[in-house]
Amino acid sequence: MTAGPGTEHSTTPGRAVPQRARSLAAWVAARELWWVALATPLLLLPGLWSWLGLGIIGLAWLCRWIAKGRLTVETGAEWPTVLLLSMALVGLQASVEPPSSLPALWRLVLGIAWFYAVANVWPGASRLRRLPWMWLACSLGLALLTLLGTDWQAVRLFRLPPLYQRLPHLLSDLADQAAFHPRIMGMALAAWLPVPASLWLLGTGRRLRGLAAISTLSMLGMLLLTQSLQGLAGLLLGLFAVAVMWRRRCAWFLPVGLGALLASVGLYGPARLANTLLSPANPLGVAVTLRWDMWGRALAMLRDMPYTGIGLDQFPLVQSHFYPGVMLGPEPHAHNVVLQVALDMGLPGLFALLWLLAALGWVAWRAYPRCHNANTRALWVGALGGTLSYMGSGLLDTVWTAKASLVLWWLLGTIAALSDAAGPRDATDAAGPRSALM
Numbered sequence: 001m002t003a004g005p006g007t008e009h010s011t012t013p014g015r016a017v018p019q020r021a022r023s024l025a026a027w028v029a030a031r032e033l034w035w036v037a038l039a040t041p042l043l044l045l046p047g048l049w050s051w052l053g054l055g056i057i058g059l060a061w062l063c064r065w066i067a068k069g070r071l072t073v074e075t076g077a078e079w080p081t082v083l084l085l086s087m088a089l090v091g092l093q094a095s096v097e098p099p100s101s102l103p104a105l106w107r108l109v110l111g112i113a114w115f116y117a118v119a120n121v122w123p124g125a126s127r128l129r130r131l132p133w134m135w136l137a138c139s140l141g142l143a144l145l146t147l148l149g150t151d152w153q154a155v156r157l158f159r160l161p162p163l164y165q166r167l168p169h170l171l172s173d174l175a176d177q178a179a180f181h182p183r184i185m186g187m188a189l190a191a192w193l194p195v196p197a198s199l200w201l202l203g204t205g206r207r208l209r210g211l212a213a214i215s216t217l218s219m220l221g222m223l224l225l226t227q228s229l230q231g232l233a234g235l236l237l238g239l240f241a242v243a244v245m246w247r248r249r250c251a252w253f254l255p256v257g258l259g260a261l262l263a264s265v266g267l268y269g270p271a272r273l274a275n276t277l278l279s280p281a282n283p284l285g286v287a288v289t290l291r292w293d294m295w296g297r298a299l300a301m302l303r304d305m306p307y308t309g310i311g312l313d314q315f316p317l318v319q320s321h322f323y324p325g326v327m328l329g330p331e332p333h334a335h336n337v338v339l340q341v342a343l344d345m346g347l348p349g350l351f352a353l354l355w356l357l358a359a360l361g362w363v364a365w366r367a368y369p370r371c372h373n374a375n376t377r378a379l380w381v382g383a384l385g386g387t388l389s390y391m392g393s394g395l396l397d398t399v400w401t402a403k404a405s406l407v408l409w410w411l412l413g414t415i416a417a418l419s420d421a422a423g424p425r426d427a428t429d430a431a432g433p434r435s436a437l438m
Contacts, residue, residue: 026067028060029120035060036110036117043110044403046103053106057113064120075119075416076363080356081112087349088312094346095311096318104312104344104401111409118413119420128421131414132199132208132375135382139196139215145171146189146222149179155227156283167225186228187397188404190235191390191411193219194242198382201246204374234393238385245381291335291396293325298334302342309346313401333401337394340401356412357387364415367422376418383414 028035035056042053065071072078088108095101149171152164171179193216200212223231243250265273279285297319301310310318313333320330334340342350364384371377390399390408399405 022067025063028063029067032060032064032117032121036113039113040110040406043106046106050102050106054109057109060117072116073120073416073420075116075420076359077115077356077412077416080352080359081115083352084108084345084349084356085112087309087345087352090308091312091345091349094305094308095314097314098311100317101312101314107403107405111406114406115409115413115416118410119416121417128373128376128418131417132203132379133211135195135379135414136199136208136211136215139192139219142189142192143215143218143222146180146185146226150182150185150226151180152182152225155182155225157227157229164225181402182226183228183230183397184399184402184404186223186226186231187234187390187393187399188231188407189219189223189226190228190231190238190393191386191399191407193223193235194238194385194389195379195382195411195414197239198242198245198378198385199375201242202374202378202381208375228393230393230397233396234389234391237392238387238389241385241388242381290331294319294331294335295339297323297325298336298339298343302339302347305346307346307348309343309349312344315340315343315401333398335397337391337398337400340398344400357391360412360415360419363419367419370422371418376421379414380418383411383418386411387415 039053039056042049196212196215277288316330
């Protein structure tokens with residue numbers, strides 16, 4: 001811990017180095033977002049250069065420690081994160097093909113790096129005021145990336161050649177294919193969209209709310225183009241949370257919506273609905289039956305290897321060779337975020353993720369009443385809604401195994417940053433060191 005102001009000799013790392021070195025470390029630490037952004041392509045495109053990306057992140061952490069005397073602000077997620085990383089290493093060792101698991105490990109390390117970069121880089125009121133604008137700029141950027149880089153020929157539900165053939169294809173991957181799958185981008189948009197929607201409904205300032213409206217409608221249009229039912233289902237959950245915080249009477253949408261759903265099932269006929277959902281003669285039936293098959297295979301794997309899982313990103317290999325299903329081909333993942341995390345890192349890894357979400361939720365719940373800035377509160381609500389959207393869509397599919405999984409860590413980092421900025425809970429907390437994690 002840091003020594004008091006009257007102590008002649010301090011154990012703070014920053015006091016043990018010259019002033020010029022501390023100033024340089026402070027300069028590096030203040031730009032941690034840029035360093036993590038620089039490391040991002042090195043870790044998302046694995047190779048020998050990935051160690052350089054890890055070194056850049058480590059340097060930013062070291063500079064933060066020297067400049068501020070702590071590794072990170074206290075987010076409440078430190079022990080869950082340690083357990084998650086530990087189980088990721090276990091998952092790497094349990095992998096049938098460790099080289100094919102390395103991208104998942106680098107992706108998780110990068111996500112956690114983004115989480116702490118966002119959580120630590122907004123200590124001042126002026127920087128916090130810029131955070132909503134940064135989210136809105138990224139919202140428009142994500143909508144533009146979806147438009148320019150999605151494989152629109154992979155949409156499944158409605159074939160609209162006159163529309164999709166006119167959409168641009170300007171971004172491609174290393175194999176000269178469209179960069180993004182529409183279903184993955186749909187779920188990423190669904191997790192991101194509650195943030196601009198919340199700033200539009202709950203924020204203040206004509207320019208901010210105007211840009212938030214443009215961002216919300218742009219992202220919603222892209223989400224509809226992806227035809228991602230999983231994303232839409234998750235988005236409804238996230239927007240419901242935002243709507244309830246906007247107007248409490250919106251909570252009535254839940255019982256009314258459930259009543260309408262039950263009435264629709266009654267009119268359509270339960271037997272007819274079951275036949276539609278379980279019949280491979282239509283796209284919806286194929287999706288449902290394939291998921292039942294995949295989830296059954298995933299549960300069988302988890303029963304056999306509950307503590308270590310089958311290894312990071314090993315579902316396609318293990319399922320196709322050892323757990324063949326009735327209709328399954330080489331599926332890329334378990335199509336459920338809970339099952340996928342458990343398969344990657346075992347039940348302890350799943351516990352770590354749920355612990356992390358619960359810890360941040362509890363910290364946010366306690367800190368939210370102390371936040372009196374309308375735009376900050378709106379951003380907070382949007383980040384919580386986005387997390388619900390991510391987990392909601394993850395019950396039917398998952399982006400955990402994709403590069404878009406970084407969205408979750410940006411959302412959680414924003415929640416942690418705003419919770420820390422809200423200040424100590426009471427006078428007793430204020431007297432103690434709130435963010436001196438050593």
